[in-house]
Amino acid sequence: MLCMAVIMTSCTKDDDGYAPINRALEVNIPVNFPPIQYDLSANPPTEKGFELGKKLFYDGALSANGFISCGFCHEQRFAFTHHGHQFSHGIDDQQGIRNAPAIQNMAFLTEFAWDGATAHLDLFPIIPITNEVEMGETMSNVLSKLQGDSTYQKLFAEAFEDGKVNNENFLKALSQFMVLMISADAKYDKYVRGEPGGEFTTQESQGLAVFENKCASCHATDLFTDNSFRNNGLPPYPGINDLGRAEVSGSPADNYKFKVPSLRNVAITAPYMHDGRFGSLASVLNFYSHGVQDSETLDPQLKNNTTLGIDLSDDDKTALIAFLNTLTDKNYLNDERFAEY
Ligand code: HEC
Ligand code: HEC
Structure with missing residues (x-):
């Protein structure tokens, strides 16, 4: 399904007839953009990594009440902003003090959030997850929820060589999803x-x-x-x-x-x-x-x-x-x- 929409390069292990493998996803860099800032070699996007990142992005399990996903505040139809909300509101209807910015072209930026709270896209998700008025959860709780879920065990195993459901792979998968989110076709x-x-x-x-x-x-x-x-x-x-x-x-x-x-x-x-x-x-x-x-x-x-x-x-x-x-x-x-x- 995903394969049709994304240009893929074949992976080395593809041609030798062995088990189905994860394919690399090419990041199409628009010719009118400045250079990409995200280090693709440290976390090369793959079909399975992207798929996992997308599932995580839309999964309420990342929050304390099981309901607030990243996508709750970042809606695609509105360029991944929180439509109709001046301030973000998350868990238990609590309100933050900032407006949710668009998510697009993240791979080309060097600082994230209105105040540049982090300079690495991979680290960003920890902020909303642990923020008590956004997702109100701890990273270790999120990971134990995912570790206990057989679907996620399988998805992590397919997406990453070491197959581990851990912090690093979790954050890498979310970044792979966001790195592919390029808006350059207006x-x-x-x-x-x-x-x-x-x-x-x-x-x-x-x-x-x-x-x-x-x-x-x-x-x-x-x-x-x-x-x-x-x-x-x-x-x-x-x-x-x-x-x-x-x-x-x-x-x-x-x-x-x-x-x-x-x-x-x-x-x-x-x-x-x-x-x-x-x-x-x-x-x-x-x-x-x-x-x-x-x-x-x-x-x-x-x-x-x-x-x-x-x-x-x-x-x-x-x-x-x-x-x-x-x-x-x-x-x-x-x-x-x-x-x-
Ligand atoms: C001196 C730098 C500067 C100039 C010049 C400038 N802007 Fe901005 N613009 C900013 C900053 C900084 C913000 C965010 C401010 C904030 O939220 O506190 C912003 C925010 C905006 C936003 C809100 C975007 C959003 O997603 O919330 C719009 C729209 C905008 N500017 C349009 C313009 C237009 C149109 C012009 C020219 C008439 C312009 N800006 C000139 C710095 C600038
Ligand atoms: C409760 C609403 C809410 C949830 C849930 C949420 N966000 Fe956000 N997001 C925001 C707000 C508000 C900001 C601006 C934060 C700031 O500037 O302090 C933001 C900023 C961002 C940015 C930075 C964009 C930029 O231009 O700097 C990224 C990336 C992002 N969010 C991704 C995520 C991901 C991934 C998740 C899930 C793990 C998530 N968000 C969950 C509201 C939310």
Whole structure:
């Protein structure tokens, strides 16, 4: 089933007639992307590893109450964000303080979470699993649940050479699933690569020009993020004093800096910002033109002489939204490889 959708390279043991084996999965790197950051040689994706990672991603057994899976907060139709939720809410309906970001093109990033809590994709799942308001579980409990499950025993045995149901293989399988989650087939990509279906309207072209001028310094490359942490001038959210990057670095110079998010699929990932405070792209643009607040760590690009924020006319805003809509990748949102069973 999976085999049809994914390009495979044959594995060495394939041709000699022995037992069915696990096949390598090729990671198709889009030509318009910057270099991949994930070390594929340390965890080469395979058909069985991916399949196992996908089952884990959608399995509530990773949480204390057996109900909250990764997919509960990361829904494919909404580019793996938690639709309709400003803040993530997990176990026992408890609420976190951050909005669930899209999961896509993770293999090309170097820091994960709004504050860069980890710099390795393999380690990321430990955060939601052990977070008491997300999945509220311990790694050792998760592993003993899986170890006692004959289906998982079989899947781990097929996916990994040592066949062990352990921490390392568990995390590697989840990464294999996420590494394959590449979104690079939006109208914008077709435009950039000169493919059919990529003809921009006048308004979309105008929007691209405004974007390149006023946004692309931070939302850089075809990933639409430069992977840095910046303060874009959001006033601290009432009642929540989330310091962002400073929560990790401990440095006041990082106060209120958050990871520059990718804008791929942004038209369908509302609400926006680390705290999901804006319900629409129009309100995001009104914020950039009129709402940016000065502070010691405000990004210098948003502070020109005496004016704060980004100068945007109404036409600029309309054109920008038309452009941002070209980043929606329907193939990704409907790709069966990533769909819940
Ligand atoms: C209760 C909701 C919830 C659950 C369950 C959940 N996540 Fe998340 N996810 C979030 C939120 C919120 C963030 C942002 C966290 C932060 O910045 O502190 C996030 C961030 C991420 C990121 C980082 C994305 C980026 O651009 O930096 C990845 C990867 C991810 N989650 C994968 C997973 C995986 C894998 C699981 C299951 C093991 C999982 N999530 C379970 C809500 C959730
Ligand atoms: C100085 C760097 C910088 C510039 C310039 C910039 N942004 Fe951002 N942008 C950020 C950061 C940082 C965030 C996340 C802030 C947060 O959540 O605290 C962000 C968040 C966003 C989001 C929310 C995405 C999401 O998934 O929640 C959108 C949409 C956005 N920016 C669009 C734009 C547009 C359009 C422009 C140009 C008009 C622009 N940005 C210019 C740094 C920048």
